[in-house]
Amino acid sequence: MTARTMFRASIAVGEREVPVRMYAAAQDARIHFRLLHAEDLQPVEQTMVDPRTDEPVDAASMQRGIEVEPGVFVAFTKEELDQLAPATERTMEVEGFLDRDTVDPAWFDRPYYLGPDGPDAEYAAFATALANRHRVAIVRFAMRKKNYVGAVLAEGGNLVLMTLHPAEDIAIASRLEEDEGARKSVDPKQVALAEQLIATLEADFDPAAYEDEHRARLEALLERKREGKPIPRPRRGKAPAPADDLADALRKSLHHAKEKRSA
Amino acid sequence: MPERSSRALWSGVLSFGLVSIPVELHSVVRPSPIRMRMLGPDGTPLRRRYRCPRHERLLEPDDIVRGHAEEDGSFLVVTDEELEALDPKRTREIDLKSFVPREQLSPRLFDRAYVLLPGGQSAKAYRLLAHTLETADRVGIASFVMRDRAYTIAISAQQGLLRAETLRDASEVREPADVGLDDAPTRADRERVVAFERLIDAMPLERVDLHDGSTEALLALAQEKQARGEAFRVDAPESDESDDPAQSVVDLMQLLKERLAISDADAPAASRPRKGPVHASPRATHPSKAAPDRGALEHLTRQQLYERAQALDLPGRSKMSKAELVDALADQESPPQSRTG
Numbered sequence: 001m002t003a004r005t006m007f008r009a010s011i012a013v014g015e016r017e018v019p020v021r022m023y024a025a026a027q028d029a030r031i032h033f034r035l036l037h038a039e040d041l042q043p044v045e046q047t048m049v050d051p052r053t054d055e056p057v058d059a060a061s062m063q064r065g066i067e068v069e070p071g072v073f074v075a076f077t078k079e080e081l082d083q084l085a086p087a088t089e090r091t092m093e094v095e096g097f098l099d100r101d102t103v104d105p106a107w108f109d110r111p112y113y114l115g116p117d118g119p120d121a122e123y124a125a126f127a128t129a130l131a132n133r134h135r136v137a138i139v140r141f142a143m144r145k146k147n148y149v150g151a152v153l154a155e156g157g158n159l160v161l162m163t164l165h166p167a168e169d170i171a172i173a174s175r176l177e178e179d180e181g182a183r184k185s186v187d188p189k190q191v192a193l194a195e196q197l198i199a200t201l202e203a204d205f206d207p208a209a210y211e212d213e214h215r216a217r218l219e220a221l222l223e224r225k226r227e228g229k230p231i232p233r234p235r236r237g238k239a240p241a242p243a244d245d246l247a248d249a250l251r252k253s254l255h256h257a258k259e260k261r262s263a
Numbered sequence: 264m265p266e267r268s269s270r271a272l273w274s275g276v277l278s279f280g281l282v283s284i285p286v287e288l289h290s291v292v293r294p295s296p297i298r299m300r301m302l303g304p305d306g307t308p309l310r311r312r313y314r315c316p317r318h319e320r321l322l323e324p325d326d327i328v329r330g331h332a333e334e335d336g337s338f339l340v341v342t343d344e345e346l347e348a349l350d351p352k353r354t355r356e357i358d359l360k361s362f363v364p365r366e367q368l369s370p371r372l373f374d375r376a377y378v379l380l381p382g383g384q385s386a387k388a389y390r391l392l393a394h395t396l397e398t399a400d401r402v403g404i405a406s407f408v409m410r411d412r413a414y415t416i417a418i419s420a421q422q423g424l425l426r427a428e429t430l431r432d433a434s435e436v437r438e439p440a441d442v443g444l445d446d447a448p449t450r451a452d453r454e455r456v457v458a459f460e461r462l463i464d465a466m467p468l469e470r471v472d473l474h475d476g477s478t479e480a481l482l483a484l485a486q487e488k489q490a491r492g493e494a495f496r497v498d499a500p501e502s503d504e505s506d507d508p509a510q511s512v513v514d515l516m517q518l519l520k521e522r523l524a525i526s527d528a529d530a531p532a533a534s535r536p537r538k539g540p541v542h543a544s545p546r547a548t549h550p551s552k553a554a555p556d557r558g559a560l561e562h563l564t565r566q567q568l569y570e571r572a573q574a575l576d577l578p579g580r581s582k583m584s585k586a587e588l589v590d591a592l593a594d595q596e597s598p599p600q601s602r603t604g
Contacts, residue, residue: 003437003441003442003443013459013462013463013466014462014465014466016458016459016462023437023442023443023444024437024442025371025436025437025442026371026431026435026436026437027435027436027437028435029432029434029435030412030435031331031412032331032332033329033330033331033341033411034329034330034331034332034338035313035327035328035329035330036327036328036329036330036338036340037315037317037318037322037326037327037328038325038326038327038328039315039318039326040315040317040318041328041330041337041338041340042315042316042317042318043330043338044313044314044315044316044322044327045313045314045315045316046311046312046313046314047311047312047313047314047321048301048309048310048311048312049309049310049312049321050303050307050309050310051307051308051309051310052307054312054321056314057303057304057309061303061304062301062302062303062309063301063302063303063304063306064299064300064301064302065299065300065302065306065485066297066298066299066300066481066482066485067296067297067300067308068482068485068486068489068494069585070583071496071497071498072489072494072495072496072497073300073302073306073307073308073494073495073497074485074486074488074489074493074494074495075302075306075493075495076484076485076488080484084477084480084481084484086477094466095466095468095471096466096467096468097463097466097467097468098468098470098471101365103370104421105370105373105376105417105419105426105428106291106292106376106426106428107471107473108370108373108376111370111371111373111436113437113439113442113444115442115443115444120449121449121451121452121455122455124449124450124451124452124455125451125452125455125456125458125459126459127451128451128456128459129451129456129457129459129460129462129463130459130463132456132460133460133463133464135463137463138468138471140475146477147475147476147477148475149471149472149473149475151370153370155369155371156439156446156447157445157447157449158439158444158445160369160370160371162370162371164471164473165292165473166295166473166474166475166477166478167472167473167474168295168296168297168298168474168478169292169293169294169295170291170292170473171289171290171291171292171293171515171516172291172378172424172515172516172519185387185390186390186391186394187391190391191391191394191395191398194279194391194392194395195395195398195399197279197280198362198395198396198399198401198403199399201359201360201361201362202361202362202363202401203361203362203363203404204363204367205363205367205368205404206361207372207415207430207432207433214349214350214353214406214408214412214413215413217349217350218346218349221341221345221349222331222339222341225339225341226333226339231345231348232348233348241283242276242282242283242284242285242383242385242388243281243282243283243388246282246387246388246391249280249281249282250280250281250282252280252281253279253280253281253282254280256280256281257280
């Protein structure tokens with residue numbers, strides 16, 4: 001099966017170039033709900049209104065703009081926005097290499113595969129070198145009138161590109177300064193118990209066994225409704241109450257976990 | 264000054280064995296304050312509303328139901344209660360049943376990033392789990408239900424803070440073979456690999472600047488237009504998409520510090536006076552150590568001032584005008600005499 005190439009580019013590392021083709025690595029596959037008007041079960045539309053009057057504003061008289069300071073807005077013309085839009089940049093210039101463990105997952109936006117474009121000797125060597133050094137390449141490029149910062153990493157001999165969220169959109173600093181109180185208030189004996197519990201519950205990652213279970217329940221619910229069967233009355237979920245004695249709760253948990261494991 | 268708080272997207276209990284930790288889930292990624300919006304002819308920011316095309320009128324949240332699209336084009340209505348009843352336990356609880364080494368999670372799986380804030384009266388158990396996960400370098404895996412779907416979630420810890428990432432499930436990710444790539448690609452030529460390794464070693468990065476320059480360019484153009492008098496002053500209250508939870512993420516960092524400060528107490532926190540405002544640690548990336556005078560501050564843009572206020576954790580900054588920010592920063596950056604730190 002061949003997938004659609006979204007973009008062709010070339011990763012530039014020093015004087016070496018790795019030509020690549022970009023493919024989407026994620027797809028939307030959920031059960032979808034539509035929002036409906038309760039009265040006539042028509043799918044709703046979205047519309048932009050003037051908040052003072054609730055009057056819809058037609059597309060032709062809308063403008064795009066930003067708030068420069070509280071309560072002050074500047075609108076842009078289409079020409080101005082076109083001028084600001086970056087030209088396509090097919091050279092993914094590598095800015096440098098970051099240790100893989102220091103990459104914060106909160107930066108990740110969308111995943112892509114980068115496949116070789118043409119002969120793959122350089123591609124294979126670059127992927128191997130990235131894996132050997134446990135690093136990711138930070139690249140910048142522009143695609144479809146938008147600038148991107150990305151992280152290129154090796155996975156099973158292939159290259160993966162994660163596009164990264166712009167700094168402005170990330171609500172926490174990735175390196176927090178830990179306050180002293182935090183360390184002090186942790187009891188070493190409890191930590192030892194918690195560590196044992198984690199070790200007992202250690203497993204290999206098994207992607208989403210439960211997800212399918214939820215989907216199956218949802219399908220079953222939809223089926224009952226289609227057949228007009230009664231729907232079981234909702235039970236309210238009850239969350240467990242926090243334990244008074246943390247160490248005691250840990251000890252009991254450990255006991256249960258070990259029993260389960262040996263069973 | 265009351266701080267507008269970040270809105271929790273989910274709240275419930277994080278379970279670790281028999282230890283239950285009340286938590287709130289907050290989004291880490293939210294639209295930048297400086298972002299493109301739709302404006303009316305007079306510059307008023309517009310609001311997004313739902314509308315029924317047949318009745319030709321705007322709808323309130325109570326007028327709206329959720330429907331599943333059927334093959335014949337009709338819709339099957341499903342209520343929130345019915346969805347919750349599918350799995351009441353996981354609607355309220357994130358039960359950490361297994362812990363996996365971090366490197367088993369491909370970055371391709373990560374969908375959206377959240378932080379978990381302690382939600383109860385004491386954060387002791389929260390701190391314990393955060394500390395232990397971090398030292399053990401393990402990621403807890405659980406599944407839970409938020410609104411109309413179930414998610415697999417990965418819980419990790421960084422500097423005392425619990426982080427959560429929803430993961431894409433198997434039907435949402437493509438494998439290399441799905442896009443025509445080899446699972447076992449060509450063996451690499453040794454000499455070429457060494458050449459790349461040398462380049463990698465020669466270009467180490469300590470941190471990444473995630474700014475891509477587009478916000479700066481937009482702001483520069485806007486300020487140029489503002490200087491020419493091409494700006495709209497709008498009296499309308501915060502009006503643009505104020506229903507959007509992301510919009511109310513104003514001060515996640517402040518909220519976080521407050522929540523963690525609660526648990527400094529060994530005694531039940533309820534009976535203790537709340538710790539004062541936390542100014543303790545201006546972040547490492549403090550933009551200027553030297554106290555600038557007012558004049559220097561007045562030359563900065565509101566955004567630049569805002570970023571400084573953010574680094575200093577000034578409460579109420581998101582609501583401040585440029586002049587107020589200058590005042591607040593001038594007070595902070597050249598402190599009178601005593602500031603506890």
